[in-house]
Amino acid sequence: MVLKMQNKDMLPTIVFCNNRILCEEMALYLANKDINFNSDYQNPYADSLIDKLAESKQIDEKFLNLVNHGIGWHHSGMSPNMKSIIEALFRIGKIKIVFATATLALGIHMPCKSVVFMDDQIYLDSFQFRQAYGRAGRRGYDQIGYIVFFDIPFKKINRLMGSYVPELRPHFPLSVTFTMQLFDCVLKSKSRQNISIDCVLFKSYWNFMYSKVNQVGYYAIFSLNFLFDLRILNEKGKFSTFANILERMHYHEPSNLLFYYMIVNNLFHDLIVRNHKLTELQKMSKIMTIMCYLFNRVSLDRRRKKEILLPKLDKEVNKHLKSS
Numbered sequence: 001m002v003l004k005m006q007n008k009d010m011l012p013t014i015v016f017c018n019n020r021i022l023c024e025e026m027a028l029y030l031a032n033k034d035i036n037f038n039s040d041y042q043n044p045y046a047d048s049l050i051d052k053l054a055e056s057k058q059i060d061e062k063f064l065n066l067v068n069h070g071i072g073w074h075h076s077g078m079s080p081n082m083k084s085i086i087e088a089l090f091r092i093g094k095i096k097i098v099f100a101t102a103t104l105a106l107g108i109h110m111p112c113k114s115v116v117f118m119d120d121q122i123y124l125d126s127f128q129f130r131q132a133y134g135r136a137g138r139r140g141y142d143q144i145g146y147i148v149f150f151d152i153p154f155k156k157i158n159r160l161m162g163s164y165v166p167e168l169r170p171h172f173p174l175s176v177t178f179t180m181q182l183f184d185c186v187l188k189s190k191s192r193q194n195i196s197i198d199c200v201l202f203k204s205y206w207n208f209m210y211s212k213v214n215q216v217g218y219y220a221i222f223s224l225n226f227l228f229d230l231r232i233l234n235e236k237g238k239f240s241t242f243a244n245i246l247e248r249m250h251y252h253e254p255s256n257l258l259f260y261y262m263i264v265n266n267l268f269h270d271l272i273v274r275n276h277k278l279t280e281l282q283k284m285s286k287i288m289t290i291m292c293y294l295f296n297r298v299s300l301d302r303r304r305k306k307e308i309l310l311p312k313l314d315k316e317v318n319k320h321l322k323s324s
Contacts, residue, residue, distance in 0.1 A: 001150060002030065002097060005114060006037060010146050011096045014104065015116040016132050018123050020075045023099035027066055027073045037070030037096035046094040053085065070096040076103045105132040113138060114146035120153060126163035174216065176257065177250040179223035180232070184239050184247070230260065255294040258321060262290070271314055286314060
């Protein structure tokens with residue numbers, strides 16, 4: 001297939017495959033077959049660049065052999081430096097064919113003349129398809145861009161070609177901890193002119209699409225008031241030392257806020273005092289039970305009905321948590 005594309009002047013091309021190992025194997029297979037896509041390529045700048053990379057040992061002999069054949073691969077398992085080298089060599093024409101995963105389709109400047117989709121995968125949906133085939137046809141070079149399907153059922157090809165572009169739905173991570181992190185970064189910044197809260201909060205895609213009233217602004221004010229009530233934020237606009245702990249546990253919200261509430265209200269200390277007759281191991285077990293309720297809820301079997309398998313919380317602790 002690749003040789004036919006070369007004969008029909010359809011190179012350079014990107015072959016999309018969602019299997020990293022297969023990308024590397026296909027590239028090595030073509031190189032081992034001594035198929036050269038660079039026989040008529042002459043560019044002193046590209047040659048000097050490759051020589052410098054080889055001298056500095058940024059590329060090994062295997063990679064150098066692939067480049068000399070005009071072949072490369074690109075996937076998320078590579079180092080950022082290696083990916084940048086592949087992208088640069090492809091843009092200047094030293095590499096004519098790249099075997100890549102779908103990560104290449106998003107936000108990387110690598111226009112080509114043709115795009116190949118191979119190996120039917122569940123990840124190949126209408127969104128990924130449109131992102132990838134948009135690379136076919138270089139502006140100012142090609143009048144036509146080509147799309148090639150390899151080993152993909154005709155029904156799926158029909159569905160991909162006739163599909164609508166999926167609607168982009170924003171997912172703005174607006175939360176109390178996020179607001180705290182944002183304001184904390186601004187307060188700690190030495191050059192506050194470069195950081196704009198307005199840009200992050202009010203000019204987000206979510207606010208543009210869905211917020212007819214200033215919901216983001218109201219939420220930011222609520223978050224600051226809430227942090228002030230919890231004594232995380234003081235009258236001078238400075239955050240307490242606990243703020244760093246809460247920021248690091250942001251993915252557990254609201255459990256991180258409950259954990260802070262328990263610490264500042266001495267609930268752990270009171271629990272130990274009430275159960276002073278217990279052994280150290282039993283006291284630790286009670287504390288670990290609380291931590292599991294807050295941070296480590298694990299579903300053991302999805303087929304079973306919902307039921308709590310952890311030991312019951314201490315009555316006083318449970319009372320405080322419900323009231324908070």
